Amino acid sequence: MNEDRVLVRLEGLTKYFPITQGIVIQRQVGAVHAVDGVSFDIHRGETLGLVGESGCGKTTVGRTIIQLYRPTAGRVLFDGVDLCALKGEALRRMRQRMQMIFQDPYASLDPRMTIFRIIGEPLRVHKLASGKEQVERVQELLRLVRLNPRFINRQPHEFSGGQRQRIGIARALASNPDFIICDEPIAALDVSIQAQVVNLLEELQDQLGLTYLFIAHDLSMVRHICDRVAVMYLGKVVELAEKNALYDHPLHPYTQALLSAVPVPDPKVERQRRRIILQGDVPSPVNPPSGCRFRTRCPKAQSRCAEEEPAWRDAGDNHFVACHFI
Amino acid sequence: MPVLLDVRNLTVEFETLEGTVHAVNGISYSIDEGGTLGIVGESGCGKSVNVLSVMRLIPQPPGKIAAGEVLYRGRDLLKLSEEEMEAVRGKEIAMVFQDPMTAFNPVLTIGRQITEGLRVHLGMDKAQANQRAVELLEMVGIPNAAQRLKDYPHQFSGGMRQRAMIAMALSCAPSLLIADEPTTALDVTIQAQIIDLAKELRDRLGMAIIWITHDLGVIAGMVERVIVMYSGFIVERAVVDDIYEHPLHPYTLALLRSIPRVDRSGGEKLATIAGMPPDLLRLPPGCPFAPRCAYVMERCLQENPSLEVVAEEHEIACWVDVRTGRAR
Numbered sequence: 001m002n003e004d005r006v007l008v009r010l011e012g013l014t015k016y017f018p019i020t021q022g023i024v025i026q027r028q029v030g031a032v033h034a035v036d037g038v039s040f041d042i043h044r045g046e047t048l049g050l051v052g053e054s055g056c057g058k059t060t061v062g063r064t065i066i067q068l069y070r071p072t073a074g075r076v077l078f079d080g081v082d083l084c085a086l087k088g089e090a091l092r093r094m095r096q097r098m099q100m101i102f103q104d105p106y107a108s109l110d111p112r113m114t115i116f117r118i119i120g121e122p123l124r125v126h127k128l129a130s131g132k133e134q135v136e137r138v139q140e141l142l143r144l145v146r147l148n149p150r151f152i153n154r155q156p157h158e159f160s161g162g163q164r165q166r167i168g169i170a171r172a173l174a175s176n177p178d179f180i181i182c183d184e185p186i187a188a189l190d191v192s193i194q195a196q197v198v199n200l201l202e203e204l205q206d207q208l209g210l211t212y213l214f215i216a217h218d219l220s221m222v223r224h225i226c227d228r229v230a231v232m233y234l235g236k237v238v239e240l241a242e243k244n245a246l247y248d249h250p251l252h253p254y255t256q257a258l259l260s261a262v263p264v265p266d267p268k269v270e271r272q273r274r275r276i277i278l279q280g281d282v283p284s285p286v287n288p289p290s291g292c293r294f295r296t297r298c299p300k301a302q303s304r305c306a307e308e309e310p311a312w313r314d315a316g317d318n319h320f321v322a323c324h325f326i
Numbered sequence: 327m328p329v330l331l332d333v334r335n336l337t338v339e340f341e342t343l344e345g346t347v348h349a350v351n352g353i354s355y356s357i358d359e360g361g362t363l364g365i366v367g368e369s370g371c372g373k374s375v376n377v378l379s380v381m382r383l384i385p386q387p388p389g390k391i392a393a394g395e396v397l398y399r400g401r402d403l404l405k406l407s408e409e410e411m412e413a414v415r416g417k418e419i420a421m422v423f424q425d426p427m428t429a430f431n432p433v434l435t436i437g438r439q440i441t442e443g444l445r446v447h448l449g450m451d452k453a454q455a456n457q458r459a460v461e462l463l464e465m466v467g468i469p470n471a472a473q474r475l476k477d478y479p480h481q482f483s484g485g486m487r488q489r490a491m492i493a494m495a496l497s498c499a500p501s502l503l504i505a506d507e508p509t510t511a512l513d514v515t516i517q518a519q520i521i522d523l524a525k526e527l528r529d530r531l532g533m534a535i536i537w538i539t540h541d542l543g544v545i546a547g548m549v550e551r552v553i554v555m556y557s558g559f560i561v562e563r564a565v566v567d568d569i570y571e572h573p574l575h576p577y578t579l580a581l582l583r584s585i586p587r588v589d590r591s592g593g594e595k596l597a598t599i600a601g602m603p604p605d606l607l608r609l610p611p612g613c614p615f616a617p618r619c620a621y622v623m624e625r626c627l628q629e630n631p632s633l634e635v636v637a638e639e640h641e642i643a644c645w646v647d648v649r650t651g652r653a654r
Contacts, residue, residue, distance in 0.1 A: 053513035053514070053515065053516075054513055160602050162602065190368040190540070190603075191540055191541075191542075191581060192368060192581060192584055192598070192599040192618075194584070194585075195584040195585075195596040195598040195599070196598045196599075196600075198596060199595055202595070219514065220543075220586045220587055220588040221586055223586060223588055223590075223591070224586035243591075244591050247588065247589075247591070248591075258514060258515060260518075261514040261515045261518035262588040263517075263518075263521075263541065263544050263546060264543055264546065264588060264589050265543045265546050265570060265582060265585060265587065266570055266587070267546045267570055268567070269546075270543075270546040275522065277515075277518055277519055277522055278515045278519075281485055281486065
């Protein structure tokens with residue numbers, strides 16, 4: 001693998017959240033194993049999809065990459081620099097190059113700020129522009145996300161959900177980043193608005209050469225927008241491959257069940273599809289199952305799965321999977 | 327099959343400080359005994375207000391059912407007294423809501439909430455009702471049902487809460503189940519469990535189901551007929567295969583083109599629908615979809631088309647024939 005291709009590299013990324021008891025003296029009584037030993041690369045200019053169900057740790061991976069959470073163990077290399085070793089000014093300088101777009105366009109914009117202040121904030125924080133230059137830059141960003149630059153003095157409540165998400169995108173682009181983490185950017189939007197935002201993200205990627213980590217649970221949209229896709233289950237990545245390989249020939253039993261559960265808007269196909277219905281719910285990440293974490297719901301599980309954790313390996317053509325039976 | 331529910335010219339408005347919100351604008355539809363109907367639309371299209379009005383659950387004021395009839399087995403539900411309506415809710419028509427956390431009372435046990443309907447509607451005593459509640463929870467696939475009856479809603483996971491809510495809805499064997507986005511808050515694998523359960527119960531108990539959703543995929547495999555709503559109007563109605571294979575309303579067509587499919591590699595750009603739905607305070611004089619429509623003509627901006635039969639069991643409210651791009 002050509003090292004120049006890698007923009008972000010995760011090495012055994014682990015994040016535990018402590019569970020404490022006691023009011024005055026807090027003792028740690030356990031930990032939520034949100035992310036446990038996740039390793040993968042994100043290539044320059046690609047869109048890597050990160051999918052999985054609620055609570056699987058996909059959002060925590062995104063936030064730990066950008067150092068909103070400090071990892072419990074493991075490393076995040078951004079352009080070869082270990083972000084976990086940086087702090088203060090050095091970290092702030094690196095953060096200019098990575099930004100985030102959030103799920104809820106209603107909660108992620110301060111309702112008392114004008115659009116100018118919201119989009120201009122990264123410019124002020126990173127001291128990139130001031131005065132007239134700042135106004136011009138914000139107007140340019142608004143045009144970039146197909147909003148009218150005259151909206152600059154309006155407030156978030158004057159915009160619809162789709163427009164707010166565009167404002168969030170403009171803010172993320174303000175510091176000229178290389179890398180954007182899109183955390184469920186379209187989940188809160190109506191179907192007819194989702195396509196507008198997805199197309200905008202794709203156009204911006206072509207125009208500005210951006211790299212995306214696209215975190216989502218909508219597997220149909222992920223197939224559309226991503227180049228490669230990683231599947232998470234209970235804090236672990238269980239499979240990662242080029243998107244068509246993953247969707248057409250999923251190897252891991254969890255990926256197979258997940259994909260079979262996605263409804264298709266076609267009655268003829270739906271009537272003939274055989275779903276793999278998983279029993280029960282996802283176990284608690286406080287006490288994850290031994291060995292393979294999926295074994296408690298896996299249709300193929302055997303005694304070996306409880307004793308031994310399956311290794312993460314290449315099953316051919318960069319199709320990575322962690323299962324004993326492949 | 328005889329008609330179970332016949333909604334005629336239902337019109338629902340909300341009085342607000344800014345004016346009247348026209349949430350549902352004279353819609354008519356029906357469902358047969360044992361039938362299945364999907365209602366599709368985006369937020370604000372009136373799909374929920376429509377069924378909440380059928381259940382008489384719209385707070386009045388600010389809401390007002392301005393016109394229409396809701397005939398359930400020939401009886402107009404809108405004319406019933408609140409007491410008579412109580413006997414219909416839960417017993418004849420039951421409802422499952424989107425968010426199972428807010429639909430349950432957090433300070434009462436699951437058992438207490440499921441048995442309430444059994445005791446009120448069917449006059450069971452506590453022991454009988456408990457016995458039946460255990461059977462219901464087992465039917466919807468909750469293990470250790472007898473134990474779990476003593477649990478509170480927060481002790482259930484999201485999927486289990488939705489199952490418990492379905493168990494509660496089914497407790498009095500209703501003839502009609504209205505499910506309002508019942509899987510929207512759930513993960514896909516749990517959604518698949520719930521859809522499977524609904525199909526199984528439909529076949530076994532023969533009850534009619536109205537399934538409301540914004541996700542065209544969810545209902546494709548489970549309903550016989552589909553209604554597409556936009557801005558409080560029904561814009562298209564057909565049997566399920568026709569809706570997906572030959573959509574005839576520009577909105578349905580655009581909606582289907584704007585969603586990617588998990589079973590296709592895609593690659594090309596998604597078709598988008600420009601703009602946003604109209605403000606329900608100020609509906610345009612013509613077709614409500616006209617400002618966003620790719621086929622818009624002069625007439626569309628002046629006159630709102632009514633729902634008309636254009637093919638066998640296929641109705642649309644549109645002046646244009648999307649197959650030719652010209653006036654019908």
